[in-house]
Amino acid sequence: xxxxxxxxxxxxxxxxxxxxxxxxxxxxxxxxxxxxxxxxxxxxxxxxxxxxxxxxxxxxxxxxxxxxxxxxxxxxxxxxxxxxxxxxxxxxxxxxxxxxxxxxxxxxxxxxxxxxxxxxxxxxxxxxxxxxxxxxxxxxxxxxxxxxxxxxxxxxxxxxxxxxxxxxxxxxxxxxxxxxxxxxxxxxxxxxxxxxxxxxxxxxxxxxxxxxxxxxxxxxxxxxxxxxxxxxxxxxxxxxxxxxxxxxxxxxxxxxxxxxxxxxxxxxxxxxxxxxxxxxxx
Amino acid sequence: xxxxxxxxxxxxxxxxxxxxxxxxxxxxxxxxxxxxxxxxxxxxxxxxxxxxxxxxxxxxxxxxxxxxxxxxxxxxxxxxxxxxxxxxxxxxxxxxxxxxxxxxxxxxxxxxxxxxxxxxxxxxxxxxxxxxxxxxxxxxxxxxxxxxxxxxxxxxxxxxxxxxxxxxxxxxxxxxxxxxxxxxxxxxxxxxxxxxxxxxxxxxxxxxxxxxxxxxxxxxxxxxxxxxxxxxxxxxxxxxxxxxxxxxxxxxxxxxxxxxxxxxxxxxxxxxxxxxxxxxxxxxxxxxxxxxxxxxxx
Numbered sequence: 001x002x003x004x005x006x007x008x009x010x011x012x013x014x015x016x017x018x019x020x021x022x023x024x025x026x027x028x029x030x031x032x033x034x035x036x037x038x039x040x041x042x043x044x045x046x047x048x049x050x051x052x053x054x055x056x057x058x059x060x061x062x063x064x065x066x067x068x069x070x071x072x073x074x075x076x077x078x079x080x081x082x083x084x085x086x087x088x089x090x091x092x093x094x095x096x097x098x099x100x101x102x103x104x105x106x107x108x109x110x111x112x113x114x115x116x117x118x119x120x121x122x123x124x125x126x127x128x129x130x131x132x133x134x135x136x137x138x139x140x141x142x143x144x145x146x147x148x149x150x151x152x153x154x155x156x157x158x159x160x161x162x163x164x165x166x167x168x169x170x171x172x173x174x175x176x177x178x179x180x181x182x183x184x185x186x187x188x189x190x191x192x193x194x195x196x197x198x199x200x201x202x203x204x205x206x207x208x209x210x211x212x213x214x215x216x217x218x219x220x221x222x223x224x225x226x227x228x229x230x231x232x233x234x235x236x237x238x239x240x241x242x243x244x245x246x247x248x249x250x251x252x253x254x255x256x257x258x259x260x261x262x263x264x265x266x267x268x269x270x271x272x273x274x275x276x277x278x279x280x281x282x
Numbered sequence: 283x284x285x286x287x288x289x290x291x292x293x294x295x296x297x298x299x300x301x302x303x304x305x306x307x308x309x310x311x312x313x314x315x316x317x318x319x320x321x322x323x324x325x326x327x328x329x330x331x332x333x334x335x336x337x338x339x340x341x342x343x344x345x346x347x348x349x350x351x352x353x354x355x356x357x358x359x360x361x362x363x364x365x366x367x368x369x370x371x372x373x374x375x376x377x378x379x380x381x382x383x384x385x386x387x388x389x390x391x392x393x394x395x396x397x398x399x400x401x402x403x404x405x406x407x408x409x410x411x412x413x414x415x416x417x418x419x420x421x422x423x424x425x426x427x428x429x430x431x432x433x434x435x436x437x438x439x440x441x442x443x444x445x446x447x448x449x450x451x452x453x454x455x456x457x458x459x460x461x462x463x464x465x466x467x468x469x470x471x472x473x474x475x476x477x478x479x480x481x482x483x484x485x486x487x488x489x490x491x492x493x494x495x496x497x498x499x500x501x502x503x504x505x506x507x508x509x510x511x512x513x514x515x516x517x518x519x520x521x522x523x524x525x526x527x528x529x530x531x532x533x534x535x536x537x538x539x540x541x542x543x544x545x546x547x548x549x550x551x552x553x554x555x556x557x558x559x560x561x562x563x564x565x566x567x568x569x570x571x572x573x574x575x576x577x578x579x580x
Contacts, residue, residue, distance in 0.1 A: 100477020112468040116567045159571040
């Protein structure tokens with residue numbers, strides 16, 4: 001981590017962050033001068049991202065927040081290799097991002113569990129496609145199911161699970177290949193408020209034991225602050241990086257206990273006042 | 283980790299929104315099963331009573347000449363006729379012919395329909411060029427073509443098999459096509475990001491998701507295959523149970539006709555029971571999913 005003051009948060013401009021944050025492990029994700037646009041129905045190009053500069057260090061947890069339609073998910077798709085950037089460079093592990101890289105894990109808002117597979121079968125899916133031998137993938141899937149608290153439901157079908165349990169299976173599936181980079185696209189947004197808090201904590205604890213680099217797209221400011229090392233705030237469309245907040249709250253953190261921290265609330269307010277300007281601008 | 287355990291426990295108590303714990307609990311499901319068994323006994327008793335009422339009133343109306351027995355026969359006559367037919371009267375041989383035509387026709391329809399549906403779903407050009415022809419041909423009432431098939435393929439089983447394929451092929455093909463097209467987009471995205479090969483995508487994501495639709499198509503195709511065989515036989519009046527029925531009707535033997543009809547109903551019920559058992563086995567997840575949507579939850 002970079003050194004920072006004891007005041008609780010450090011605010012840096014986007015340009016400053018990019019050039020100064022080269023940690024010993026090097027950057028896992030490098031986004032330089034990236035702009036992107038989509039074709040509008042009338043045939044014109046509609047810019048969604050403009051001049052994005054961002055480097056994500058090994059083991060860092062970065063949250064990206066911004067108003068709806070600011071290009072957050074496009075940014076994630078660029079890093080995932082699902083979309084090629086029109087302008088600029090996107091690198092993952094020093095190379096061009098490639099879809100299906102077993103080093104990269106994904107978690108979506110919708111769990112995408114296969115209803116015809118049992119919980120265990122779903123947890124094994126990524127390992128199966130990665131070509132892991134049968135006994136080994138079973139062992140790893142069972143281990144992960146246990147760590148998300150679903151050891152007893154291994155033989156159940158997804159339809160028999162609650163939304164929160166389903167997302168736990170998706171987490172197990174994602175972590176089973178031991179990815180080095182995790183991409184989370186609003187992974188908790190489809191859950192009810194209580195389940196969300198529990199799952200955020202579960203994920204936070206699992207992540208602490210993994211050391212993976214995480215990119216989290218979210219609408220939820222408290223989620224961003226309580227999970228991330230840095231929060232990247234984007235402007236309204238076309239999305240630019242407005243500001244990068246360093247979250248200097250001690251770990252391990254719990255989403256619930258953070259509620260009593262004054263630093264947390266100050267950061268929340270600051271983030272919200274900046275974000276609300278963008279939301280209003282839309 | 284203790285905190286993790288605590289929060290897992292909390293999750294378990296929070297999820298009051300879903301009926302999972304109940305369904306996963308072995309004791310509870312055992313209890314439910316015994317209650318299920320009791321209701322199914324009640325259902326069977328009621329069904330039996332309805333059958334008795336149906337044939338009893340039929341018998342009564344025919345015996346009292348309210349209904350003309352020459353037109354409707356009577357149970358006390360056609361049940362023995364059915365029994366004599368089965369017990370050495372040649373009905374079994376006739377139904378054998380009908381079933382042979384049904385299954386050969388069905389098997390051909392299934393193979394060709396699965397292949398056709400796959401080609402439509404997988405190759406855009408095939409879909410664009412061929413599908414309008416298929417839709418067009420499928421809109422012809424095929425039964426009307428039966429005499430043409432007899433002219434082309436003779437009075438034997440072959441003309442019936444062709445008739446069956448002309449009916450059932452499209453059902454299998456269109457259901458397979460619809461199933462393969464209806465894959466969940468999230469699943470396709472997942473297959474992409476997990477780096478699935480084309481082959482893996484098809485066998486691990488697309489085909490299992492299409493299975494319920496394909497199965498529904500096969501079930502319907504089998505019904506139509508049976509229909510095609512019997513109607514085809516009635517038309518030529520030469521062979522199989524359909525031929526027997528046509529012959530009995532032609533000689534105004536309603537007792538013989540109903541006797542044959544009983545065998546037809548029994549065989550059709552048996553075939554559909556086998557198919558249903560197969561479906562429950564192969565698509566257990568689907569049954570659980572459908573049951574789940576009724577049991578509270580979201």
